[in-house]
Amino acid sequence: MRYLSSTLFSCRSPSPTHLLTCFARTSSLRISGFRYLCSGRPCFFPSSRFRSIYRPILRVHPWRPFSVDSGLARTSFSSFPSVGGAMSVVASMADEAISPAKKFWLKSQKEAMLAKYTPFVVCLASGKLEQETFRHYIAQDVHFLRSFARAYEKAEEYADDDDDKATISRLWRAITEEMKLHNSVVQDWGVDPSKEIPPNPATLRYTNFLDATSDGKIEVGKGVGKIVTPFEKTKVAAYIVGAMVPCMRLYAFLGKEIEPFLSLDGSAHLYTSWVKNYSPSTFEEAAVQIEDLLDKLSVPLTGEELDVIQKLYHQAMKLEIDFFLAQPIVQSSVVPLSKLHDPKNRLFIFSDFDLTCTVLDSSAILAEIAIIKAAKSTDLAVADSSINQMSSSELRNYWRDLSGKYTEEYEHCIEILLPAEEAKTFSSEDLYQRLEQLSDFEKRANSRVIQSGVLKGMNVNDIKRAGEHLNLQDGCSVFFQKIVGLKERLHADFHILSYCWCADLIRSAFKSVGCIADVAIHSNELDYKDSVSTGEIVRKIESPIDKLHAFRSILDESSSREEHLSVYIGDSVGDLLCLLEADIGIVVGSSESLRRVGKQFGISFIPLFQGLVHKQREFGSDGSLVWKANSAVLYTVSGWPEIQAFILGHETF
Known part of the structure; x- marks a missing residue:
């Protein structure tokens, strides 16, 4: 993983990425400019409680990768215990640390999310799926069952271990029993089991794929290889099972996600009996059994052969998604948002930047540049102020002191602004007035940074190179690249609202992914003289109030001409007012301070999928759906792939 350009962070540098590793590993305060401990997100200044791990972290190799997920930073698994969510785990986890079946599933999280967000x-989860659509779906299911039965027969034939053969035989018997039960189920739904219903194209693509794999016709590179020798055929059992596991694990995943809605609002769910077939208590054991079989069959395989299974697994996942998408849904659906949105109206996508788009706060990057600059300035004897006369280690300590003071004052400010009791009803006016106190504090903190001179002497080209190499959250760059490509069709505008001290850093980050021409950046600017920072900040957005004013100004300019739908994506207290004022407020990450403040003011945080299921139930017969701003409801997501699945759906994956 990369952060700054190699010219800045090389092993020859007097202050390499050891500093960033240590910075990101420690605590978690969200700062305007430097945002950290208060949001439950990563901080680059070690507090006293982290001093015991400070020195070991400094010994981490400067290029050892680490990432931030769910408020924690992580080096590779060989150095520190694992933390965080599945998508980030995949990026740094050594292959041997987890089983093949688990690894393949973790690498398929984006596809699983897309399946979950299909119409x-x-x-189905809402219980409002039209019955004719469901009948079509279960009628197609028999073709999958038959294909699985044939595949198990072939896998048992190719397996050379008696225990494996016995396991496969049990799985085959289970699938044949399910085929018998299937006839009675479809009959209950008004489908004649004696009448042969032809597979639709999506069903046929999956069954043909599984049949070909069972026959040893394995795709290798760009061609198709036929496995014929007895020795080669022993591998086919693993390949066959690898192509079947995704279906089992995906259904177990979806069953677990849908089960909570069976008793939604106390009303009966039309598809309760079907969904319960795939609930954890019923289906998880079967999914684990076939995953364990895959792990055992994979033991003797080479890395190249495991890669073949990975490709088969991924292909099977895509074919399963195609199957869901192929179901004939006539009714209106809340997903994807892009399809529901009327292109006659304007779609606004707003996002915060630091720790919403990035894995590391921009102030940590600027601090690193400043510290490297200090070392070079000292070496060249060109220091012209007390700050510039500091060594890199002294300047690092100075930054730490600034952060420590900020942390103490921020926590005190939060305590003061919180109401004594949890609000029974949400009041936007009360929240606004109280966050004005936080805004005043943020501006004082920025004044302290300016007066200290720590931002003086940085070359604008170094900052731009840092932005070009800034590591974005998983799926963030892809989301913007995809949605920018649909700008005209969606009649959409894209805006970044950020506390970042330096908009050049943000512009360079979006330029590096090809989106700068279509994404408007609203942030502070560093002041330069002859391309070198003077230490001053051109202050534009420093607080929650400033963000809200910028947000309103952009929308007001449009509302006089056309209707609009607004989406705001953020992660901290600084985003709270905008999140609430947007038609759809989406929260990424796990900021404890955001949830704490929100709870005290009567704000609800609901998983996005849960919210969409409720919205689907509310859908009017005329296809009308209203997203309400200032509803005191915010929607939480696991990351950008979930946002993309919701807004764009399958078209852009």
């Missing part, structure tokens, strides 16, 4: 699954 078919959302409508």
Whole structure:
């Protein structure tokens, strides 16, 4: 993983990425400019409680990768215990640390999220899926069952271990029993089991794929290889099972996600009996059994052969998604948002930048540049102020002191602004007035940074190179690249609202992913003289109030001409007012301070999928759906792939 350009962070540098590793590893305060401990997010200044791990962290190799997830930073698994969510785990986890089946599933999280956000699954979860669509779906299921039965027969034939053969035989018997039960189920739904219903194209693509794999026709590179020798055929059992596991694990995943909605609002769910077939208590054991079989069959395989299974697994996942998408849904669906949105109206996508788009706060990057600059300035004897006369280690300590003071004052400010009791009803006016106190504090903190001179002497080209190499959250760059490509069709505008001290850093980050021409950046600017920072900040957005004013100004300019739908994506207290004022406020990450403040003011945090299922139930017969701003409801997501699945759906994956 990369952070700054190699010219800045090389092993020859007097202050390499050891500093960033230590910075990101420690605590978690969200600062305007430097945002950290208060949001439950990573901080680059070690507090006293982290001093015991400070020195070991400094010994981490400067290029050892680490990432931030769910408020924690992580080096590779060989150095520190694992933390965080599944998507970030995949990026740094050594292959041997987890089983093949688990690894393949973790690498398929984006596809699993997309399956979850298909119109078919959302409508099914809501209990409002049209019955004719469901009949079509279960009628197609028999073709999958038959294909699985044939595949198990082939896998048992190719397996050379008696225990493996016995396990496969049990799985085959289970699938044949399910085929018998299937006839009675479809009959209950008004489908004649004696009448042969032809597979639709999506069903046929999956069954043909599984049949070909069972026959040893394995795709290798760009061609198709036929496995014929007895020795080669022993591998086919693993390949066959690898192509079947995704279906089992995906259904177990979806069953677990849908089960909570069976008793939604106390009303009966039309598809309760079907969904319960895939609930954890019923289906998880079967999914684990076939995953364990895959792990055992994979033991003797080479890395190249495991890669073949990975490709088969991924292909099977895509074919399963195609199957869900192929279901004939006539009714309106809340997903994807891009399809529901009327292109006659304007779509606004707003996002915060630091720790919403990035894995590391921009102030940590600027601090690193400043510290490296200090070392070079000292070496060249060009220091012209007390700050510039500091060594890199002294300047690092100075930054730490600034952060420590900020942390103490921020926590005190939060305590003061919180109401004594949890609000029974949400009041936007009360929240606004109280966050004005936080805004005043943020501006004083920025004044302290300016007066200290720590931002003086940085070359604008170094900052731009840092932005070009800034590591974005998983899926963030892809989301913006995809949605920018649909700008005209969606009639959409894209805006970044950020506390970042330096908009050049943000512009360079979006330029590096090809989106700068279509994404408007609203942030502070560093003041320069002859391309070198003077230490001053051109202050534009420093607080929650400033963000809200910028947000309103952009929308007001449009509302006089056309209707609009607004989406705001953020992660901290600084985003709270905008999140609430947007038609759809989406929270990424796990900021404890955001949830604490929100709870005290009567704000609800609901998983996005849960919210969409409720919205699907509310959908009017005329297809009308209203997203309400200032509803005191914010929607939480696991990351950008979930946002993309919601807004754009399958078209852009």
